[in-house]
Amino acid sequence: MHPPGADTVLVRHGDVNTKSNTVKRYMEGLLVENIEALLADRSIPGEVERRWNRPLIHTSEDAIEDATAAVTDAFGVVSASPALVVSTEKARIIEALEETARACYNGGTFAVDARRADKTLPYDSEDIAREGGTAIWEAVDDDFEPEVDLDDPDLTFGVEVREELTFIYLETVPGPGGLPLGSQEPVIALVSGGIDSPVAAYEMMRRGSPVVPAYVDLGDYGGIDHEARAMETVRILSTYAPNFDMQVYRIPGGETVDLLVNEMEQGRMLSLRRFFYRAAETLADRVNANGIVTGEAAGQKSSQTVRNLGVTSRATRLPIHRPLLTWDKADIVAKAREIGTFTDSTIDAGCNRVTPGRVETNARLEPLLAAEPDDLLERAAAAAADATLVTL
Numbered sequence: 001m002h003p004p005g006a007d008t009v010l011v012r013h014g015d016v017n018t019k020s021n022t023v024k025r026y027m028e029g030l031l032v033e034n035i036e037a038l039l040a041d042r043s044i045p046g047e048v049e050r051r052w053n054r055p056l057i058h059t060s061e062d063a064i065e066d067a068t069a070a071v072t073d074a075f076g077v078v079s080a081s082p083a084l085v086v087s088t089e090k091a092r093i094i095e096a097l098e099e100t101a102r103a104c105y106n107g108g109t110f111a112v113d114a115r116r117a118d119k120t121l122p123y124d125s126e127d128i129a130r131e132g133g134t135a136i137w138e139a140v141d142d143d144f145e146p147e148v149d150l151d152d153p154d155l156t157f158g159v160e161v162r163e164e165l166t167f168i169y170l171e172t173v174p175g176p177g178g179l180p181l182g183s184q185e186p187v188i189a190l191v192s193g194g195i196d197s198p199v200a201a202y203e204m205m206r207r208g209s210p211v212v213p214a215y216v217d218l219g220d221y222g223g224i225d226h227e228a229r230a231m232e233t234v235r236i237l238s239t240y241a242p243n244f245d246m247q248v249y250r251i252p253g254g255e256t257v258d259l260l261v262n263e264m265e266q267g268r269m270l271s272l273r274r275f276f277y278r279a280a281e282t283l284a285d286r287v288n289a290n291g292i293v294t295g296e297a298a299g300q301k302s303s304q305t306v307r308n309l310g311v312t313s314r315a316t317r318l319p320i321h322r323p324l325l326t327w328d329k330a331d332i333v334a335k336a337r338e339i340g341t342f343t344d345s346t347i348d349a350g351c352n353r354v355t356p357g358r359v360e361t362n363a364r365l366e367p368l369l370a371a372e373p374d375d376l377l378e379r380a381a382a383a384a385a386d387a388t389l390v391t392l
């Protein structure tokens with residue numbers, strides 16, 4: 001919901017504000033570019049104005065809700081409000097609150113949440129809250145029985161007085177927070193057709209790292225359904241980053257999986273992980289990426305016991321980022337639903353098909369190296385060199 005005449009989206013960022021002025025200026029520039037790309041990708045009209053602390057989107061009232069939805073998909077944005085802009089003159093602010101109340105108040109409790117960034121003005125936020133509250137009350141008193149509730153109001157009239165402009169709004173839509181995409185170095189995202197890896201990739205993007213998606217083709221153990229799910233989740237992730245290239249590298253792994261299934265029993269899954277990591281490292285060197293992100297969580301599967309993660313991680317010199325390390329499955333599923341990558345398919349696909357009868361939960365590196373094919377890591381490097389790009 002927005003005040004009548006609202007044609008501006010007020011954008012708030014969070015961690016960007018903790019930076020030095022030089023870094024903040026750079027990050028605000030990236031944020032503006034990313035917002036412009038999101039608007040263009042979704043054919044939403046709007047001009048982004050780069051203002052210190054609060055970028056603005058100037059659009060039309062018709063497009064204001066779509067513009068707000070788009071900007072709250074931008075990494076780095078903490079929240080956004082579709083707002084009516086008036087001058088900083090107190091009488092004009094009160095008048096705008098009255099007009100907004102007449103158009104949007106429908107009964108129930110209300111509050112005025114006023115902030116004033118410009119401390120040189122001859123009034124403070126409490127004046128606005130008190131006088132604005134009275135004006136709202138009088139504007140609707142004939143038709144309703146208004147009630148003020150400062151703790152849990154049904155409707156909050158937001159007022160933000162900044163340099164030369166005042167923003168009046170009724171909604172504060174949460175964004176993902178984090179840092180603008182592109183403010184950190186890129187990483188390789190190992191994506192499967194499962195629920196977790198797209199969430200992990202999203203979390204790295206949320207902290208500013210563009211991802212280069214890589215899918216390991218498991219041959220007969222993967223299958224069209226598995227690969228299609230992986231590609232679809234990357235396509236959804238790419239809607240958050242329209243100005244970044246998110247084509248997927250498909251790494252051929254079928255022959256190696258066959259070999260592992262035929263030659264190994266207990267440590268098979270761990271050697272497969274080692275293959276993944278080394279292939280990702282080789283790809284990272286090729287595309288100038290600086291790390292690997294996976295959807296692993298401590299203790300979620302036998303290959304993800306803390307001990308096994310320690311052993312398998314030795315296959316690469318790159319850092320393996322595991323943003324979901326401490327997340328519970330229910331939280332991962334909830335996040336996947338929220339960002340749109342959840343798939344409720346229960347097809348038993350991918351790595352699950354490779355799992356042996358007896359799994360290893362307590363691996364040691366030396367016996368694992370002795371049991372796995374001698375050329376496992378060379379195979380991984382060769383597979384990464386043979387990777388092909390899949391256009392989404």
Ligand SMILES: Nc1ncnc2c1ncn2[C@@H]1O[C@H](COP(=O)(O)OP(=O)(O)OP(=O)(O)O)[C@@H](O)[C@H]1O
Nearest residue numbers: 190191192194195196197215216294295296350351
């Ligand atoms: N075929 C694959 N291609 C690329 N990466 C993969 C593949 N299979 C698994 N991974 C990576 O290894 C991690 C752990 O794999 P695991 O088999 O435990 O998960 P999954 O259930 O297949 O997928 P997810 O973790 O996405 O739900 C995944 O989160 C993902 O990062």
